[in-house]
Amino acid sequence: MFETLPDPKLDGIIALMQAFAEDPRLGKVDLGVGVYRDEAGRTPVMQAVKAAEQHIVETQESKTYLSLAGDAAFLDTMRDLLLGGAVPASRVAAVGTPGGTAAVRQICELIRRAHAQATVWISAQTWPNHSPLIAAAGLPTRPYRYLDPESGALDRAGLLADLEEISAGDVVLLHGCCHNPTGVDPTPQDWAEIAALLDRRGAVPFVDMAYQGFGAGLDADAGGLRHLAARLPEILVAASCSKNFGLYRERVGLAMAIVPEGQRARLAGTLAGLSRRAFAFPPDHGGRVVSTILGDARLRHIWQVELYEMRDRVAANRRGLADALRAETGSDQFGFIAAQQGMFSLLPLSPEQIERLRAEHGIYMLGDGRVNMAGLNAQSVPVLAQAMAQVLR
Template structure:
């Protein structure tokens, strides 16, 4: 049987991680993998998470299953974090998932059940795993223009023109904030235009929000999501806790589905059914930590303060890199780095220049020149800037 299997395409980011580990140079810099790192290059456990784990260790008395949808308290806490209490609870169905990726997969599965012939409109570019999962599920992906490679900003006119082709039964996949891989985000007025277009076409928005709190703050980063949630009758939201709680390996996420209250019971039941088919009960450890943090005022305040430190630290790195590149190049062409938000930006280097950065300077980034801002620190910012100019970006 296994002789019929064919080699699968290698994940480019995982392959890059392997190359970085094998590189013997002591001064190499990893800007590829999408993981937050502090100034020492370490991915720390957040203070509130550490405190919650100690409390949980003392209080936990069982490891039995929670439920197909996960702990109701977690689902309620995540809905409040993302939606901010702006949506009628009678519209909300939600389940815990293994990370944000699990939420994305379940959302696509739900969409395929509800509208088997529906297409999924996906930004060009997008997180590669969006396309990989859609291909695996046999769902049609339709690219829409999003990023202008010349201006390094959102090509909003192209985006709206392409999304006008969506129709009822289709899904429009949107990034809630901190667009991956470009870092270029929609403004709130642009979110309003997208909402109006979706109302007109009847397509259902699906929002992947993996970086809430990494851009302009917890509420500001969710503003577009909340606007869509209140304007459209049906919405899918895939939320991740990996980045903003720093619990990558705990695989903690949530899928939220908004519907008419009359359809809420069926929607919730379908989400639980999909969990049962894919992995039965979702993991609970990370979800319980998140619940403890979000529902305890002291823990939440500590978490929000540290998250703000992380956010401001990334902004400082962005501004520092843009300033140093301006100094070295005598040009404002890298100013977009300070305007983008989140962990990622596309530098605008060619694949050949990216390869030179790796071979000549030990600087690793994805082939499309996506770099992880959080992989930098005050020491490596000028090193990267000099290398970028050296290879002719």
């Protein structure tokens, strides 16, 4: 039965992780995998998470099944964190999912059920898993321009021009904040223009929110989503708590559909039915940690302080690298690194230069030049800047 099965292609990030693990050099630097790291290179459990887990261990009396949608407190607190009251709860249907990945996948299943002819428009640079997840649900994708490689900023004119071609009922996937891999986000003015365009064309925005709190702040990072929610009749959302709660392996996420009044129950039932056929019930523990934190003023404060510490460390690495590159190369060409936000930037390096950084300097990044800014520290910032200056010479 399995002889004709093609050999699987190793995922680029997983292959890079393996190569890094096998590299015996002491000073090697891992900028590949997209997890937060502290100055010592660790990805610690947040204090607020530990306290919430302790509370759950002491008070939880049963682990029997919940509804297919998962823990209602998780869904309600996350709805408020994401939407901040931009739309009434009566317009929001949501289900818990195993991480943001499954949220993206389940939303794609929902799109196919509702409108099998829909094309999902994705930014030309995007999280490498977006295309495969959309394709797995049987939907076609089309790219829209996003990053202006010259300035390292948003190609606003290109984006708006490309989205003029969308058909009514098409879906436009947008990163809520801290765009992965570019670190470039629309301004509030850009969001308003995108919302107006989608409204005019009858297209549906699909917001992937995986880094809320890592950019300008919890509310500001959701500003684009909230603007869309206030303006348009239908919005799809996939959210992940992997990064901002550090709950990566617990698999915490949710799929949300914001719909006109009167349609909530149909959407909630459809999403629950799709869950039933994919994984039935979402994992509970991580979602319960999130709702315990968000529902308790003291824990929420501790969490927010920790989250902003992570955010500030990444931003300091960005400034440090931009400064070090200015000093090493004598050029301002890398100033965009400090202006971008979130964990990722795309460095303008050729495949050969990226390979030289790995082979000659033990510096690992993805093949398109994506670096995880959280992987840097005071030691590795100058190492990277010097090595880049060398391979760029």
